[in-house]
Amino acid sequence: MKLSVLVLIAAFAVGLSIGLVNFYFQQSWYFMLVSFVVTFITSFIVFYYLLEKYIYSKIVLIYKMIHNLKLGKDLKDALGEYVSSDPINDVEQEVKEWAGAKKREIEVLKKQEQFRREFLSNVSHEFKTPLFAIQGYIETLQDCLTEDPEMAAKFLDKAEKNVERLSYLITDLDSISKLETGEIPINYEKFDFVPLAREVMDGLEDTARKRNITLSFKDKYTHPAFVRADREKIRQVLINLIHNSLKYGKEYGSTAIKIFELHDQYLIEVTDDGIGIDEKHLSRLFERFYRIDSHRSREEGGTGLGLAIVKHILEAHEQIISVRSTLQIGTTFAFTLEKIG
Template identity: 85%
Template sequence: MKLSVLVLIAALAVGIAIGLVNFYFQQSWYDLMISFGVSFAISYVVFYYLLQKYIYSKIVLIYKLIHNLKLGKDLKDALGEYVSSDPINDVEQEVKEWAGAKKREIDVLKKQEQFRREFLSNVSHEFKTPLFAVQGYIDTLQECMVDDPETANKFLKKAATNVERLSYLINDLDSISKLESGEIPINYQKFDFVLLTKEVMDNLEDSARVRNIKLSFKEKYTSPAYVRADREKIRQVMINLIQNSLKYGRTNGSTAIKIFELHDQYLIEVTDDGIGIEEKHLPRLFERFYRIDTHRSREEGGTGLGLAIVKHILEAHQQIISVRSTLQIGTTFAFTLEKLG
């Protein structure tokens, strides 16, 4: 409501009240009209002056300050030239919006703090396990190096395995950090995704054979499927997804790679017929170090960062990845890539 309307209402109220009081004592309509007119005029002038000087101007100043600070200006610029036609309502709206924005910021900060604590705890645990193992193997080596060289050699190999695991963990953490900060550029190029998929399958054929899992890529994918992306990073995506399907696949099962042509994209799916994933785990599946079955995950190896890296690579390409799964039936990971003619 504008200042003039507020003052008019207040002056009318005062004028009517004084006029009625005068009429009560004088019983004269003429005196009522005179007293009403005089009191209304004086009240209007006084209220307007007081409200304008002590209240309205302050509200305008507050509104200008809030409005311009929201736009990211410093304090000096925030007290600048912006003027609203109805600052009382506008300041209420601005304060509500500002309060809502601050609440959302606080909620985000709380989530980030929770994520930071979980992340530090996970990193500490992931490093601690192989470090303690290496320490134990080295202590054993020192005791049996001379008397039992066969045992010493066995523990030396185990220590080397855990050192290698630490190396993978550090490299994966470094990759995620650089992807998030944009330090690793995306080198876009045109390449045939069909050819890349066959290369990855050839490289992982031995791993699939050890687990008695068949890798399938239907014969219909004989013609090229050209995409615009970073070839080596998409290779890493395919390796991680197929390795994940092999890790949790069913013995004598299969992993299938499929391509679907959309309007301006290709949809790629990696499907296994393994143990599947409970629905409650799906929203957190791409979080760093998130493990569904901790014991089995550690037995199978890996750093717990593979799917997080996949997500970061695809997001860096401005593409999406999704997952759907049914227990004891299988899991499908699907992602998109930009299609080229």
């Protein structure tokens, strides 16, 4: 509602009130009309001047600042423009939008703070476990180095494995950090995805055989599937996904790679018939160190960062990854790659 309309209503209300009071005492319609007109005109002038000078002009200024600063303009530009004919309602709307945005921002910050605390706790735990193990093995070595060389050799081997685990942790954390900051470049090239998939499966064949799991790549995928991506990083994506499926696959089960041709992309799926994942875990599956079964994960080895690395690599390619799973039926990880004709 514009200023003149607001002032008009206020002046009319004051004039009518004074006129009715005058009529009550004077009992004269003439004096009532005169007092109403005089009061109405006086109130309109006074209200309009006061509201314009002390309230409305400042609301206009506030609106200019809110609206233009929200668009990213500096203060000088914000004060130099006026883009609204009804700033009172617009200020209300802008403040509501601002409040909503701030609420969402606070919620995001709270989630980030929670994630930071969990991440620091997980990092501390992941490093503490092998460090304490190494410390214990070294102390035992000192006691039995001369008395029981065979036992000392066993502890030395265990200490070496924990050192390797620490090394993998540091390497994976460094990789994620560099992917996030863009320090690791994406070296795009055109290549055929089919031979790469076969190379990865051949490399993991021995691991699959030990677990009695069959790796398959459908015979129909014999024609080339040329994509534009970083070949070595996509190799790492495939290795991590297949290794994850082998880790949680059931004995005498299977893991398969499938390719689906879309309009301008290829959809690649890594599917297993393993133990599956409860739906409540799916949204957090790509978080660093997030484990569904932490005890089994540590027994199987790994750093808990494999899926997080996969997600970061594909995001660096501006591609997506998703997961669907059903308990005791299996899990499918699906990601896209840019298709090249």
